[in-house]
Amino acid sequence: MRTKAFNPPCLLPHSALKGLKGGLPAWIALIAWVGLGSGAVHADRLAGAALAQQGGPGMTACVACHGARGEGQAAAGFPRLAGQPKAYLLKQLQEFANGTRKNPQMEPIARALSAQQRGDVADHYASLPGWKAGAKAAASSPQSLAGSSLATRGNWNKEIPACFACHGPDGAGILPHFPALSGQPSAYTRAQLKAWQAGTRSNDPQGLMKAVADRMTDAEIDAVSLYLEHPSFSGRRE
Amino acid sequence: MPNWFSKWLENQKHTRAFHPSWILLVVATTIIIAGIVWIPAALVSKAEYDRLPSAALPASEKTSAPTGEIPAAVEQPGFPAPTGPKTIRVDFSPPDVGDLPSGEFGEAVRLGRNIFNDTQTYARAYVGNGLNCVNCHLDEGRKANSAPLWAAYVMFPAYREKNSRVNSYEDRLTGCFRFSMNGKVPPPGSKELIALMSYSYWLSKGAPVGVELAGRGYPKLAEPQQPPDAARGKKVFEANCAICHGADGQGTQVSGRYAFPPLWGKDSFNAGAGMTQVHNAAAFIRANMPLGQGNTLTEQEAWDVAKYMNSHGRPVDPRLVKS
Numbered sequence: 387m388r389t390k391a392f393n394p395p396c397l398l399p400h401s402a403l404k405g406l407k408g409g410l411p412a413w414i415a416l417i418a419w420v421g422l423g424s425g426a427v428h429a430d431r432l433a434g435a436a437l438a439q440q441g442g443p444g445m446t447a448c449v450a451c452h453g454a455r456g457e458g459q460a461a462a463g464f465p466r467l468a469g470q471p472k473a474y475l476l477k478q479l480q481e482f483a484n485g486t487r488k489n490p491q492m493e494p495i496a497r498a499l500s501a502q503q504r505g506d507v508a509d510h511y512a513s514l515p516g517w518k519a520g521a522k523a524a525a526s527s528p529q530s531l532a533g534s535s536l537a538t539r540g541n542w543n544k545e546i547p548a549c550f551a552c553h554g555p556d557g558a559g560i561l562p563h564f565p566a567l568s569g570q571p572s573a574y575t576r577a578q579l580k581a582w583q584a585g586t587r588s589n590d591p592q593g594l595m596k597a598v599a600d601r602m603t604d605a606e607i608d609a610v611s612l613y614l615e616h617p618s619f620s621g622r623r624e
Numbered sequence: 625m626p627n628w629f630s631k632w633l634e635n636q637k638h639t640r641a642f643h644p645s646w647i648l649l650v651v652a653t654t655i656i657i658a659g660i661v662w663i664p665a666a667l668v669s670k671a672e673y674d675r676l677p678s679a680a681l682p683a684s685e686k687t688s689a690p691t692g693e694i695p696a697a698v699e700q701p702g703f704p705a706p707t708g709p710k711t712i713r714v715d716f717s718p719p720d721v722g723d724l725p726s727g728e729f730g731e732a733v734r735l736g737r738n739i740f741n742d743t744q745t746y747a748r749a750y751v752g753n754g755l756n757c758v759n760c761h762l763d764e765g766r767k768a769n770s771a772p773l774w775a776a777y778v779m780f781p782a783y784r785e786k787n788s789r790v791n792s793y794e795d796r797l798t799g800c801f802r803f804s805m806n807g808k809v810p811p812p813g814s815k816e817l818i819a820l821m822s823y824s825y826w827l828s829k830g831a832p833v834g835v836e837l838a839g840r841g842y843p844k845l846a847e848p849q850q851p852p853d854a855a856r857g858k859k860v861f862e863a864n865c866a867i868c869h870g871a872d873g874q875g876t877q878v879s880g881r882y883a884f885p886p887l888w889g890k891d892s893f894n895a896g897a898g899m900t901q902v903h904n905a906a907a908f909i910r911a912n913m914p915l916g917q918g919n920t921l922t923e924q925e926a927w928d929v930a931k932y933m934n935s936h937g938r939p940v941d942p943r944l945v946k947s
Contacts, residue, residue, distance in 0.1 A: 539764070542763040542767045547915045552868065552915065554883055555879075555881070560883050560884070563867055592864065592867060592914065
């Protein structure tokens, strides 16, 4: 038998290695780039955290409405931001700023932020821990069962896909476009579904949410909004 | 008339082997025989339809039945079906998921449902890619026009050109594992196949056997006006599909599992799968994609994007691999 010499795979192109061997300046540039690059990301997030905590000129602090940990405010229907995809949060801020998404509170705040600040604050909230299933016992009223069924199975008699088909297993969102739904205050979810129905919110990609919301009854909207505030995943697999 | 032909005709007349008026005779006889076969066949076809269980018919058809008119659900009324009642289309709804049976059989049905929805977990040993059955058979295998299990189950055993023999429903299921799941064939009688058969059987409860149910397979599209084109399809893909399936068609993963399935590449169906046929893929896409927006793409867009999807590399057809 012939034994083959083992050639470990090379992780860098040879030309790049040669360039680096070429001299100390190349190494210094590489180290500086890595250091500054990661430092910049860090600074973004910290700046975003500061904005969220303290606000800025013409801008209320995010925590005033969205909670100290970005958990939202159930009673007022202010949404949970913690753990949402960064791209989703940034898109919403951009669209509040340019008027594509309407909201009397958020529009002036988003306009007061620079593009850089919008990125910072979106990054901050995306980095916070998202919703986790709590100890709250799952209700099994007909309404919560209906909500659970819509979220996990949909209602294909009316061409309504399951919420979780696009918003991720357990409704935790799918990067980068589909926001988390689980743990979202029911008043917020209900208001958004009705806004899509009425056409007062229309910034969903490809009209995907509009198509679904249009087919939902008020009772279905109530049931699914309540379920998503405290979803329970036991018994989904039978 | 060419010279050789007139010569041959004259020769035939003289030898009395052939006369041109015979052509007329043959054509007339054919028409008469065809008429004798066709009229009774048409009557039988209509009678078979009337004899179907009325519970299986939708309400609108029940009310129109006494007028004696053939309801619109009959395909091509007036034409005899080549295989009798098989092509008569009947509306059917599978039982509600809340009515899952209990006992040992109920356990098999539940396992079948779990395998179907989460093949990656419940039939891991037989799956070679990142897909689940439910990716192409939407709504747990229940959705009409998305190849529902209840419409397939009642059509087996059946001869299939794919393997040139009569297939049981179990055989058909193994084909899904071999090609669409790019995996290993579960042994006949294995708990996975028994479970999937039990689930399909339960979904088909009350459906007539051997009758093509409305919603079977994917609704066949008319031939495209322009030949399917991958370049046009790429544009359709980017505008409608990439948001979920990714710009590279590789799907989107959440914690190591595909939340949106890959459409080509190593984790997708292999080159022997039915979905690699552009007409199948186009029919599925047109009726069901984007999710929740079925029938919104034009038929031409569906053809083009199906062509684009199938213009990419994927695992080889296992029939072409010599072991």
